[in-house]
Amino acid sequence: MARNTNVKADTNAPPITQILAKFVSTHPSRGWSDAVDHEAHRTLMNWVGCAIGAARHESAEATLGGVKMLQPAPQSSILGRTEKVDMASAALVNGVTSHTFDFDDTHLKTIIHPAGPVASALLALAEVTGASGRDVIDALVLGIDVSCRLGNCIYPEHYDRGWHITGSTGTLGAAAGCARLLKLDEQHTAWALGIAASQPIGMREQFGTMTKPFHPGGAARAGLTSALLAKNGFTASPKAIEAPRGYAQVVSTKYDWNEVTGELGQRFEISFNTYKPFACGIVIHPTIDAATQLRARGVKAEDVERVELKVHPLVLELTGKKEPQDGLQGKFSVYHGFAAGLVFGRAGEGEYDDHIVTREDMVALRRKVAATIDEKMDEAAADVTVILKGGRKEHVLVEHAIGSLERPMSDGDLEAKFHALADPVIGAAKASAVIEACWKLGQAKDVNAVVEAARP
Amino acid sequence: MARNTNVKADTNAPPITQILAKFVSTHPSRGWSDAVDHEAHRTLMNWVGCAIGAARHESAEATLGGVKMLQPAPQSSILGRTEKVDMASAALVNGVTSHTFDFDDTHLKTIIHPAGPVASALLALAEVTGASGRDVIDALVLGIDVSCRLGNCIYPEHYDRGWHITGSTGTLGAAAGCARLLKLDEQHTAWALGIAASQPIGMREQFGTMTKPFHPGGAARAGLTSALLAKNGFTASPKAIEAPRGYAQVVSTKYDWNEVTGELGQRFEISFNTYKPFACGIVIHPTIDAATQLRARGVKAEDVERVELKVHPLVLELTGKKEPQDGLQGKFSVYHGFAAGLVFGRAGEGEYDDHIVTREDMVALRRKVAATIDEKMDEAAADVTVILKGGRKEHVLVEHAIGSLERPMSDGDLEAKFHALADPVIGAAKASAVIEACWKLGQAKDVNAVVEAARP
Numbered sequence: 001m002a003r004n005t006n007v008k009a010d011t012n013a014p015p016i017t018q019i020l021a022k023f024v025s026t027h028p029s030r031g032w033s034d035a036v037d038h039e040a041h042r043t044l045m046n047w048v049g050c051a052i053g054a055a056r057h058e059s060a061e062a063t064l065g066g067v068k069m070l071q072p073a074p075q076s077s078i079l080g081r082t083e084k085v086d087m088a089s090a091a092l093v094n095g096v097t098s099h100t101f102d103f104d105d106t107h108l109k110t111i112i113h114p115a116g117p118v119a120s121a122l123l124a125l126a127e128v129t130g131a132s133g134r135d136v137i138d139a140l141v142l143g144i145d146v147s148c149r150l151g152n153c154i155y156p157e158h159y160d161r162g163w164h165i166t167g168s169t170g171t172l173g174a175a176a177g178c179a180r181l182l183k184l185d186e187q188h189t190a191w192a193l194g195i196a197a198s199q200p201i202g203m204r205e206q207f208g209t210m211t212k213p214f215h216p217g218g219a220a221r222a223g224l225t226s227a228l229l230a231k232n233g234f235t236a237s238p239k240a241i242e243a244p245r246g247y248a249q250v251v252s253t254k255y256d257w258n259e260v261t262g263e264l265g266q267r268f269e270i271s272f273n274t275y276k277p278f279a280c281g282i283v284i285h286p287t288i289d290a291a292t293q294l295r296a297r298g299v300k301a302e303d304v305e306r307v308e309l310k311v312h313p314l315v316l317e318l319t320g321k322k323e324p325q326d327g328l329q330g331k332f333s334v335y336h337g338f339a340a341g342l343v344f345g346r347a348g349e350g351e352y353d354d355h356i357v358t359r360e361d362m363v364a365l366r367r368k369v370a371a372t373i374d375e376k377m378d379e380a381a382a383d384v385t386v387i388l389k390g391g392r393k394e395h396v397l398v399e400h401a402i403g404s405l406e407r408p409m410s411d412g413d414l415e416a417k418f419h420a421l422a423d424p425v426i427g428a429a430k431a432s433a434v435i436e437a438c439w440k441l442g443q444a445k446d447v448n449a450v451v452e453a454a455r456p
Numbered sequence: 457m458a459r460n461t462n463v464k465a466d467t468n469a470p471p472i473t474q475i476l477a478k479f480v481s482t483h484p485s486r487g488w489s490d491a492v493d494h495e496a497h498r499t500l501m502n503w504v505g506c507a508i509g510a511a512r513h514e515s516a517e518a519t520l521g522g523v524k525m526l527q528p529a530p531q532s533s534i535l536g537r538t539e540k541v542d543m544a545s546a547a548l549v550n551g552v553t554s555h556t557f558d559f560d561d562t563h564l565k566t567i568i569h570p571a572g573p574v575a576s577a578l579l580a581l582a583e584v585t586g587a588s589g590r591d592v593i594d595a596l597v598l599g600i601d602v603s604c605r606l607g608n609c610i611y612p613e614h615y616d617r618g619w620h621i622t623g624s625t626g627t628l629g630a631a632a633g634c635a636r637l638l639k640l641d642e643q644h645t646a647w648a649l650g651i652a653a654s655q656p657i658g659m660r661e662q663f664g665t666m667t668k669p670f671h672p673g674g675a676a677r678a679g680l681t682s683a684l685l686a687k688n689g690f691t692a693s694p695k696a697i698e699a700p701r702g703y704a705q706v707v708s709t710k711y712d713w714n715e716v717t718g719e720l721g722q723r724f725e726i727s728f729n730t731y732k733p734f735a736c737g738i739v740i741h742p743t744i745d746a747a748t749q750l751r752a753r754g755v756k757a758e759d760v761e762r763v764e765l766k767v768h769p770l771v772l773e774l775t776g777k778k779e780p781q782d783g784l785q786g787k788f789s790v791y792h793g794f795a796a797g798l799v800f801g802r803a804g805e806g807e808y809d810d811h812i813v814t815r816e817d818m819v820a821l822r823r824k825v826a827a828t829i830d831e832k833m834d835e836a837a838a839d840v841t842v843i844l845k846g847g848r849k850e851h852v853l854v855e856h857a858i859g860s861l862e863r864p865m866s867d868g869d870l871e872a873k874f875h876a877l878a879d880p881v882i883g884a885a886k887a888s889a890v891i892e893a894c895w896k897l898g899q900a901k902d903v904n905a906v907v908e909a910a911r912p
Binding site: 069075128163195199204211218230233237 | 515529623656660667678681700
C-alpha cells in the first residue's frame with residue numbers, strides 16, 4: 001500500500017481546465033486576425049499533403065491491418081486511400097501517416113507537431129457530423145492553441161524528461177478541437193479535456209520506429225473518443241490539468257501557468273507554426289537552402305571543385321554522416337542534404353530514397369564538401385562557399401533557412417511541397433483539387449471536397 | 457529546437473522489453489502451481505461480477521453512448537448487457553464497469569487493480585478469436601504478471617507522483633495478455649509491449665470521477681489495439697520499457713529492474729491478488745472491518761457518543777471526506793465507511809447509494825467520528841475506540857482487514873459477493889451459471905459459456 005508522498009506540488013494553480021474549457025466553448029467563430037485564419041488553412045493543407053504522401057507506407061498498412069480487425073464501420077476517410085473506417089480509427093491512421101515522413105508542421109517553441117493530433121481527429125469527426133468548413137477551421141485554431149499552450153507551459157522539462165511532446169499534449173488539443181466541433185458546452189468541454197488529460201501519449205525512445213508516428217495518431221484517437229464520451233455525460237475532474245496529481249504536474253517538473261492563460265484569445269499559437277521544406281532534421285535546412293540558392297544562380301554539380309561549409313557544432317554532432325549508406329542515414333547527413341539541394345533543388349522524401357542516396361554522382365559530390373564547425377555561427381545558419389573548376393567562387397550565407405518563422409514557406413512553396421508528396425499517390429489533378437479545397441475550407445459547407453479529392 | 461538534457465538516466469538497464477516478450481511468448485501453458493491457476497479463476501470470477509454489477513451504471517451508459525457513435529460491429533459482449541460492440545470498445549466498456557464500484561481486485565504491493573485492464577481486453581479478444589478457456593487463463597496469468605511486475609519496478613515513486621498505477625501499468629499487461637492470446641512470437645510481442653509502453657493512462661486527480669474507472673477501461677483498449685497493430689507488423693523500440701527515454705524512466709524516478717526479472721516464471725504476481733469485501737478504497741477496509749466487529753459485539757449507532765479513529769496518514773489523504781454529499785463521495789470517506797459498517801454490518805454497493813450516504817442518521821454518526829493520523833500505524837491497520845453514552849468504551853485494533861492476503865475471502869465469500877453484485881442485473885440463476893462457467897473456464901473450449909450466461 002502506498003505511503004505518503006513528499007513530491008512537491010503547486011496547490012495554488014489557476015483553474016486552467018475551466019479556463020480552457022470556457023475559451024474553447026465560447027470563443028467567437030473566426031475570433032482572430034485574417035493572418036491567423038490563413039495560417040490555419042496552411043496548417044491544414046500541409047498536414048493533408050503529408051498524410052496523402054505516406055498513405056501507402058508500411059506504417060499505414062500495419063495500422064490499417066490492426067484497425068480492420070475491429071470490422072470498422074465506413075464512417076470516415078483515410079487520406080490518400082479508398083478505405084473508410086470508423087472515425088476513431090480514421091483519426092488514428094491519418095495521424096500516423098501525417099507524421100510518418102517527419103515532414104509535417106512544427107511549433108518551434110516546443111517542437112510540437114501540432115496538426116497531426118488535432119487535424120486528424122477533426123477531419124474524421126467532421127466527416128460524420130457534416131460540420132461546416134468554418135467550424136473545422138475554428139476547431140483547428142482552438143485545438144492547436146490548447147495543445148501548444150500546454151506545451152509552452154511544461155516545455156522544456158517535459159520534453160527533456162523523455163516525453164514526445166506532440167502526443168503528450170496532442171490528446172488535449174484533439175479533445176479541445178473535437179469538443180468545439182461537437183458544440184459541447186463549457187462543462188462538457190471540461191470533461192473532454194479531463195478525460196484526455198489522463199491519456200498523454202508518447203516517449204522519445206520510440207524515435208526511429210513506427211511508434212513515433214503512432215503518437216500523433218494515438219493522440220488523435222484518444223482526444224476524439226474523449227470528446228465523444230464527454231458528450232454522453234462521462235465526467236472527469238474539473239482540475240484534471242492543473243491539480244497537484246493532475247496532468248501537468250505529473251508529466252513535468254515545470255509548469256508555467258501563465259503560458260496557458262497569458263493573452264488567451266488574443267495571441268494564437270498557430271501563428272508560430274512552421275512547415276518543413278525538406279524531409280529531414282531542421283538543423284540541415286540552412287545548408288540545403290544554401291545549396292538551392294547556388295543552384296538557382298546556375299551552379300552545376302559537375303562544375304564543382306570543392307565546397308567549404310561552415311556550421312554550428314551541433315549540426316555535425318547530429319547530422320555529420322559523411323558516407324550515408326541508405327535513405328534513413330541520408331537524413332542524418334548534412335553532406336547529402338547539400339548534394340540534394342544542389343542537384344535537385346529540393347530535398348523531399350524522394351531525394352532520400354535509397355537509390356538517390358547511394359547514386360554515384362551524389363557520393364562524389366558529398367565527398368567534395370569540407371565541413372568545419374564554428375562556435376560563433378548560429379544554429380539556424382549556414383555559410384557555404386563553392387569553388388568551381390576554373391577557380392570562380394560563389395558564396396551564400398543563410399541566416400534563417402526557408403521554412404523558419406523569419407522566412408516562411410510561401411503559399412506557392414507549400415503547394416509545390418504538397419504536389420511532391422501527393423502526386424505519386426493520387427495524381428496531380430486530384431492533388432490540385434485537394435489544394436484548392438483546403439484553401440477554400442473556411443467557406444465550404446462541409447469537408448467533403450477535401451476528403452473526396454484526396455481519394456485515389 | 458530542444459537543448460540537450462541533464463536528466464539523470466540509467467543507461468545500463470537489462471533488456472526488460474525483450475525479457476518480458478520472451479517470457480510472455482514462450483512460457484508453457486499452465487506453467488505454474490494449481491494454487492496460481494485457481495487464483496486466476498478467482499480473479500476472473502470476481503472481475504466478471506464487478507462488471508455485471510455496474511452494467512447499468514451511468515458510467516456504463518455514458519461510455520456506451522460514446523462508443524455507439526462509432527457504429528461498432530457486434531464482435532464482443534458487454535457483461536451484464538445485451539449489446540455487442542467491436543472488441544476494442546468492449547474492452548473499454550467492461551474495463552470501465554468492472555472498476556466503477558471500486559470493488560474489483562487489488563495487488564496490495566502496488567495497489568494495482570490488475571484484472572480490469574487485462575481481463576477486459578482478453579475476454580473481448582477471445583470472443584472474436586474463439587480462444588480456448590485454457591488460453592485465456594494462461595494469458596490472464598501472464599498479462600497480470602507483466603503489469604504487476606512493472607508496478608513493483610516503479611512503485612511507489614510512480615504512484616506518489618500522481619499516476620493511477622492501474623491504468624499506467626495496465627496497458628502493458630493488457631498488451632502482453634493479448635499478444636499471448638494471439639500467439640504472437642517474441643518479436644511481435646515486444647512490439648506490442650513497445651506500442652503499449654507509449655500509452656500509460658491515468659492520474660490520481662481523477663479519483664472520484666468517472667475517469668477513474670476509465671483508466672482500466674482505456675488501458676484495456678490501448679493494450680488490445682497495441683497487440684492488434686503489432687500482429688500486423690507495426691514496430692516499436694526494442695528497449696521501449698527500459699531505455700533512458702522509455703516508459704519506466706519517464707513515468708517514475710524509481711525503477712528496480714530486479715522486480716521485473718527476479719524469479720520470472722517461478723513467482724507469479726497473481727498469487728498476491730486480493731478481493732475486496734467492501735465497495736470502496738482498500739485503505740478504508742480496516743476501519744469498516746473494525747466497525748462490523750463492534751456491531752457484532754452489540755454496539756449500536758444510537759448509543760455512540762464519540763468515536764476515536766487512528767489511522768495511517770494516507771487514509772485521510774485519500775479518503776478524508778468528512779461530509780460526503782453522494783454515493784461517489786461516500787467512497788472517499790472513511791467516516792461513511794465506519795458508519796456503514798456499524799449500521800449495516802457491511803459496505804457493499806447498496807451502502808453507497810446516494811440515499812444511504814445522505815441519510816440523517818448516517819450523517820449524524822459520521823460527525824461523531826474523530827479521525828487522527830499516526831505515522832507509526834501500518835497502512836493496513838485501523839485502531840478504533842468507541843465511547844458510548846454512559847462512558848463505556850469499546851476498542852478494536854484491526855491489523856489485517858478481511859480480504860487481505862493474511863485474511864483472504866474464501867471461494868464461498870467470493871460467490872456471495874458475486875451474487876450480491878450480479879443478481880439485481882441478470883438474476884440469481886444466470887449469476888450461478890456465470891460463476892460455474894468461471895470456475896470451469898480452464899477446461900472450456902471457449903469463453904462463450906461465460907459471456908452468454910452474463911447476458912440478461
